[in-house]
Each structure stands twice: as C-alpha cells, then as structure tokens.
Amino acid sequence: MDSTTPGTANLTDAQRIDCLRLIRSDNVGPRTFRSLVNHFGSARKALERLPELARRGGAARPGRICSEEDARAELAACGRLGVHLLAPGEDGYPPRLSELDDAPPLLGVRGVRDALMRPIIAIVGSRNASGAGLKFAGTLARDLGEAGFVIASGLARGIDAAAHRASVESGTVAVLAGGHDRIYPSEHQELLEALIAAGGAAISEMPLGHVPRAHDFPRRNRLISGVALGVVVIEAAHRSGSLITARIAAEQGREVFAVPGSPLDPRAAGTNDLIKQGATLTTEAADVINAVEPIMGRPLSLREPDDEPLASEPNSGDRARILDLLGPTPVLLDDLIRMAGTSPAIVRTVLLELELAGRLERHGGGLVSMI
C-alpha cells in the first residue's frame, strides 16, 4: 500500500514533490506511475530506479527526470493560481475518478473542492449544436442541478458551454485539456471564472503552460466521464469526439445516456447509434436520475494495489524473447504473457522497462505495441 491509495491520509509535502517529479518525468503515465510505486513502495524509491530501468529497456538516451527544483517551481506557480495538486483519496479528488486504472496520480484542482465530492453527471455534445440542442442541454443541466447533481463538461463551444452556463448556480466542473493557465477556447475564460466564483471548479492533469493539442482531448475525455456517474451525449454526428467520450465512459463502467433526434438530422446520427448500441434514451432529467440513483449508494470499486506485480530482475533471455514477440502491430498483453512462456510478472517488468525507455506504446483494451 502506498500513500496515494484513495482513502489514506494526505500526502506530506515531500511525498507530493516526489509524486510530481515521477509523473512529470519522461515516459511515465498514470499506469506506469502506479506500477512503479506499487513495486518500489514509494515515488521516491521509483525515481531512484528510473535511469536503470530505462537503460535495461534499451533507451537510446536517458529520458528526462523531473528535478526537485522544477517540481517545487510548479507547485509554487500552482499556489499562485489557486491550483491544488491532489492525490486520489485527498479531499477534492473526485472519488469516482480514483476508481480508474489510469486516474491521474496528481490532479490540478482550482475552485471549490466540495463540487468535486458531490454526485456528478457529465453532459457533452457537438460544438456546432443546433438551437434545439443548446436549449435542451440548458434545460437538462438546470433540472439535474436542481436535483442535486453537479454538471461536468469540457468548456468547449456549443453543448458544453450551454451545460456549464445553466448549472453555474447549482454547481459545475470544467475539465480542461490543457494547463490551468491555458484555457481553450480563450473566449470561455470569463465563463470559467464565473462558474468557479459561484462554487464550481476546474480540473486538469496537465502541467501549467501546457497548450492543449488535438490528441490531448481524447485523453482529457476520460476525466469527464471518470469524475461522473454517467455521461449524457446531446447531438453528436457520426465519428464525433463526444462518441469517444461515450465509448470511454462505457469502458469505465459509467452509465451512457443519449438524446434522440430525427433520422434526417445528421447531428443526431451519433446519439441514435448510441441508443441502438444500448445507451439509455434520454428526453428528460428523470431518465438520468432513475438510472443513476441505484448506483449512487454503491461503494467505490477501489483499485487493487497489488493486481500487477513486477519481477525484480528479468534475465536477458526473457527480454530477447519478449522483444521478438513485439512489433508495430498491437498485441494483447494476455496473449503476450501466454506466448512468452514466462511469468506474467517478468513480462510486465520488461514492458515497464521498454515503456520507460520510450519504446513501448500502451493502447486501450490491454493492447501494446513497439513505437
């Protein structure tokens, strides 16, 4: 058990600095962070072993390790902006988010922490929404707010902004794709300040100064559904970003709601498809409330800290065999373990080394490939 496990005591200042250094180091994502801390017992000890692991993984040049100085500078800058870097289990870290395998080890939180501890429903949809879609988003957000739910969304134009605006008074959370000082779109800075001033919050896992790019949005979308009991999709064309959020939400075990529309309206094609695939058809707040009420009292399914043990020292034969099995085509981790003819712990350790060396990519659904 490490101190970032939800439900444990708060981090010490030194632990927070160590965690920040580890997650800001090259090739360390939330899942790798978790493997390392579980295996070595603390972020501090993992930091000490990073260079050796990356070298064993065949790193061409050593990855950058975030210095203590840089971490202290980021913490201080966060402090000036009113951003708190919180670990799972700390007050203000959304409880449902801490259930995820890839929950951010440190989440930048600005605003009123209570908004993040209450039951949350996410509302997402098209940026170029119709008047009817915008109106419905407002009505739904207002009704869910009156029923006691906080509304999460992505601060985008269209449906997102309509949902935030209608729930400023009752509580709303903006989930950012960039750093807290790089609001996108910039015209929504004012909306963000208003929703925070009224008791809401903004969250981001990215460092200050990070300008959001296209690939940051799908990654961010897992947080929109991750903080919520369920996600409502209002107006989404085929292959739109909101459908990615819906897919991730389903993978996370979140309820998926979709608002129907005419077959002749291309902005309803995605939501109608979601309903065909099993999403709950939603025409009013009661459809959402009836579906999430039974699960609100359900205890959080906390991550098992020891579900993926590492081996202390794979030998060079193990490494060679596993490298042979890997290529640019993603393979299932489970298949890899079976084909490698060695223990799961050794396979996971070799993959971790490769990841830290910047040579391995993890995809959704337990798939891995060489870069």
Add this chain to the structure above:
Amino acid sequence: MDSTTPGTANLTDAQRIDCLRLIRSDNVGPRTFRSLVNHFGSARKALERLPELARRGGAARPGRICSEEDARAELAACGRLGVHLLAPGEDGYPPRLSELDDAPPLLGVRGVRDALMRPIIAIVGSRNASGAGLKFAGTLARDLGEAGFVIASGLARGIDAAAHRASVESGTVAVLAGGHDRIYPSEHQELLEALIAAGGAAISEMPLGHVPRAHDFPRRNRLISGVALGVVVIEAAHRSGSLITARIAAEQGREVFAVPGSPLDPRAAGTNDLIKQGATLTTEAADVINAVEPIMGRPLSLREPDDEPLASEPNSGDRARILDLLGPTPVLLDDLIRMAGTSPAIVRTVLLELELAGRLERHGGGLVSMI
C-alpha cells in the same frame, strides 16, 4: 376441426354463406364465432343453436340472426365490387393474420391476393405529420419495398398516405376501418385505386355500407399489425392512435419499431416513449430488416382449435353462481373460473350465452364484464 381452420381446403359456397350469416349476426364477434364453430362443429349447426343459447343467457329480446337472403345479397354486392370474402387458410387471407385469436372469420379482400401472401411491414404515424416525418416515411417505405416487403397502413392522411404512396410500385395494402364502399377519407379513393391497380390490395372485416366511426379505428388497428411481421411508428404524440396500434402489435407478438425525434418535438414524444419501453430504435430500413429476418422463416403459430372447450349444458345453479360473480367492473376470466368452483368449460359456456344475449363485454387481456 372445422373448415375455417387455416391450411384446410377452401370453403364451399354453402359454408361461406353460413359463415357470413354467423359473423353478421348480433353479438357474434370473431372470438365468439370461433367458440361456436369449435363447439358445434360447423357454422350451420351454430346458427341453429343461436336462439336457444341467447335465451339461456337471458336476452331481453332475441338478437337478429343474419338471414340466408341477406348473406347472399352481401356476397353478390361484394362480387360486383371485386371484393372476395375469404376465410383463414384460403389464398389471399394474410397468413400472419390467421394466427390471431380474433382473426376475422371472413375478410373482405379487394385487389391482388399475392400482395397479402408476401412478408408485410406496417408503417403508421401521425395524421398531422411534419415534413421530415412524411419524407422519412416515404424513404423507409421505398427502401423496405425494394427489399421485397409489402407495406401495410391505414390509408389515413399524413404518415399512412406517405407510406402507401412510396410503395405503390413495390406493393402496398390498405387496411380499412369501414366497408369497401365507404373509403375514409374520401379524398384517398384515388390513391386506393392506384395502389390496387399497381398490384396491391385493400382489406376490411366490415360489411359493405359500413361507415367507419371513431371506435372502429382501434378495432381496425389490430388488423394493420395482425397482417404484418412488425409495425414501424413514425411521429406519434402522447396518447395517439398509433400508440394503440403499437400496444396491440406487442400483444400480438409483433415486432415494434419506433423512429426517434428531438425531446423538444411533441410529435416524437410517443415514439421516444416506445423506445424507452423496448421498441427498436429505427433510423433506416436495415433496422427493420435485421430484426424481422430471423422470424420470417418461423412457422406460423396456428391457433389451437380445441383450446377452449364448451360444456353441453350448464345447470341453472352454475348460471346463477357465475352471474353473481360478474358485474360492471372487468374481472379476469381465470379468476372467474377459480371463484366459480366449477369447470372452465361450464364457465366459458355461460359466458358465451351471456355474450350472445348481448349482456357480456370482452375486454383485452382476458377481462370480462357485464354490460
């Protein structure tokens, strides 16, 4: 086994006259017709016993029994209009319709019989449909027609007419609420002639000259779903007639399809509700085809001719006990049988007597009440 059982040989002229006399006699509906023929062995023998049964049921005055002369006159008039009165099992009697408990013992068929023997999909919806709804009805009817399905509908204004018009070439069936010589609305007489000329058909269970009234439409709606593998509802407000058709279709074991719409469109309230209740969300012909294809090869579930035996002679104690249990509040037939403390056959016989005396009403779901 009587000769009106599906799959048996065609009726003789004399049998057809007897069947027509029985179904056109007072207080004889399709279910009563079936009980009588099953019990007495033929329509002729049932006709002979009608006065006695009605008297035993306590008829204030004897109900009118259709004379042989009147029946011959109706047959002759039908002949002049090109209407054939067909029994279940005869060529041109829709095979799926013959599955129903309350299948018409004689169905008036005008047009091309082959259209009634092919796989049929019903399309129904609002009379005051939107432009989008009318357009979608046309597209769906055309696509289903091209896929080999005949389209059934009710010849009403709005969705019904759009569905018929788009399937004139591929085959469409108008299900009438009145007699074949009393087309409603009269402005659709021309559409009806066009769809018949192109290879379609019109059907009605009502006698010639019958002007359709409000209560005839729900009764007619069971035939729209009854001839079809499934019913597609396009645009239906809350509490609209199309929802009655959808409920009957579900009770008949037919597939129910509904076209979604915006929550802000009152014309989609009924269809969105149907989807919430389990109807298949439909945005294109493939949604319908994929759902009905597996059941198209399924053999018809023919009615069991002997599932409801009658007793030859209930005694007056039985009659009194059953009358005591009946009142204006509908009760379940099964409860009545249990409470009466006598055999199901005796209860059914007493109910038949009361029905023929015009004193009993049968409701859906096996409920009966005194009138």
